[in-house]
Amino acid sequence: MAHSLSGRLLLLTMLYVLASMALIFLPAMGIEERDILGDHILSAEMSILPFTTPNQDWPDDLRQNLLKHADADEVLLRRQYQRDYFQIGAPHSWIDRTIDLRRERLWRDIVNALDCLINGGHRTLHVIAPSRIKDASTISIILSEAPIRAGLMRYARQVMAAAAFISGLTGALVFLSLYYFAVRPMRRITRAMSDFHENPEDASRIIVPSPRPDEIGIAERELAAMQADLYSFLRQKEKLAAVGAAVSRIQHDLRNILANAQLACDRVAASGDPEVQRLTPRLMTAIDRAIGLATTTLKYGRTHDLPPAPADFPLRALIEEAAAAAMEGHAGDCRFENAIDESAMVHADRDQLFRIVLNLLRNACEACGGKGAVRVQAACADGALAIDIADSGCGIPPIIGVKLFQPFVSAGRPGGTGLGLAIARDLARGHGGDLTLVSTGPQGTVFRITLPA
Known part of the structure; x- marks a missing residue:
């Protein structure tokens, strides 16, 4: 019982x-x-x-019968000019x-009552009190403490x-109230969380929030929204996984179809028709882009299949080497500067x-448009190697920068796949590092590859 919320509450x-009754008990005893x-x-x-009436002579028998109701062994009445015993x-x-x-005073009454309960029972008391008898100032009685303690024990x-x-x-009423308003709804929430955890892809396990406006109602609505988002995310991932599997299955057939189309284009290119000569390069370019898109998509799906094999x-x-490959097809005034030391390992x-650097250098050359500069430098700091690739594009x-590393988001040339930076970041993180955008603006863009030093 002590391990459950309801039991602890009770x-x-x-x-x-x-505890509150104990605070009342002490003054009550006093x-x-x-x-x-x-x-x-x-x-x-x-x-x-x-x-105490003057000039009254009472028989001894009547005197004893009256005095035996005094609840005391001895009585002393103090009057102005005499004392009566x-x-x-x-x-x-x-x-x-x-x-x-x-x-x-009250605190003294409490001390007297506790002393009587703990230590009393066999003592003799002398009690002094103001008297209500005419011409008397005080009355004193001497009696045994036993009846006083018996009365206190009975009252206690x-x-x-x-x-x-x-x-x-009170505990039962408070418990039932809190159980109905707090514990039972919390059990419903925890049970919904447990059920959803067992099978988050079952939409029927999403909690149906109640309309109550308090904190528990807010928690139910937030939990329902979170479960719905997670369910949608899992469904989306399931669909993406299915799409990826389908693309993997048709990739071989697609390559064969595109290869046959490329051979047909080569034969058509031999035609002497000027119109055919004009349209053939465009058709071949479209086929090359289709092959590149399919290949890049499959590479993105396989980035986590093979772990990195590091070496010095x-x-x-x-x-x-990567700069030479990236500069191909970008003839012009684009300058490349390699500021990395020869001894850097x-x-x-x-x-x-190489794939990470090639992708970034190719993007940098395209951003410059053949009229700028691309610079690469590296430095070690805080146990990490930082490789900066900067361009003057x-x-x-800004609308692209917030989702730059998401798949199929392209900020480069028209017709780009939008997978290059996503693949590059995955490869960098596979090394225990990262790929980040340091800065971008009219003065240029800087990307940083971070690797363990």
């Missing part, structure tokens, strides 16, 4: 009610002891009142405690029984790093 509620002593004083006054029971030679009801049992009943009833090799030579998969539009 136990804590009863504990707090009992007040009860004062009332018991007051009753003894009142009984003593009523018993001796007939004997009445011995009712056996005289006491020793007084253990004196309680003055004329000056006692009653108070404890009432406290137990009130705490149980010179970084500058790799940059020169890198520990990475050479083929995968016109920059990347």
Whole structure:
């Protein structure tokens, strides 16, 4: 019970009610002891009142019958000019405690009551109180503490029984209220989370939120929205996986079809018809783009299939090789500057790093339009190798920058696949690094490849 939310709630509620009752119990015991002593004083006054009338002679039998109702062994009445002493029971030679009801305060009453409950029962008390008898100032009684303690014990049992009943009833009411308004809805939420976790692709397991406007209602609606988003995401991934599998199956047939079309174009190119000569290059270019798109799509789907096989090799030579491949077909005033030191070594998969650098350099050359500069530099800092590739192009539009590394988002030449940067980032992250956009604007763009040093 102590390990469940409802059980803890019930136990804590009863504990707090009992604690509050304990705070009430102590003052109540002090007040009860004062009332018991007051009753003894009142009984003593009523018993001796007939004997305070002047010139009255009472028979001894009547005197004893009246005094036996005094609830005390000895009574002393202090008047202005005399003191009246009445011995009712056996005289006491020793007084253990004196309680003055004329000056006692509540905190002192509490101390007296606790002392009586814990240590009392066999002591002799001397109780002093103001008197209501005419011409009397005080009345004192001497009595045994046993009846006082018996009365307090009886009252304490009653108070404890009432406290137990009130705490149980209050705890039950609070528990039922909180269980209905808080615990039961929370159980519904946790059960919905557990059911959805077992099969997140089952739409029937998405929680149906209640219309309640409080925090639990907000939690239900947020959970429902999150589950719906996750379900849609999983469905989308399932569809994308199916598309990828379908593309993988048809890629071989597509290549054969495009190869046959390319052979047909080669034969058509031999025709002497001027119109055919004019249209054939465009047709061959379209076929080449189709082959490149299919190949690039399959490469993107296989980027995680083969883990990198790192080795040590010179970084500058790799940059020169990638730059030579990237500059092909970009004749003009585009300048390339390799600012990497000859002795710089890198520990990475050479083929995968070559693909990353080639993609970035090719994009940089296209951004410059054959009239700018491309610069590559590298530096080690904080246990990482940073390779910066900068161009002097016109920059990347802001609308493209926020989703630049997502698949099929192109910021390069018209007709681009939009997979180059997505593949490059996946390859960099496979090395334990990353590919980020450092800056872009009218002054140019800077990409950074980060690899473990």
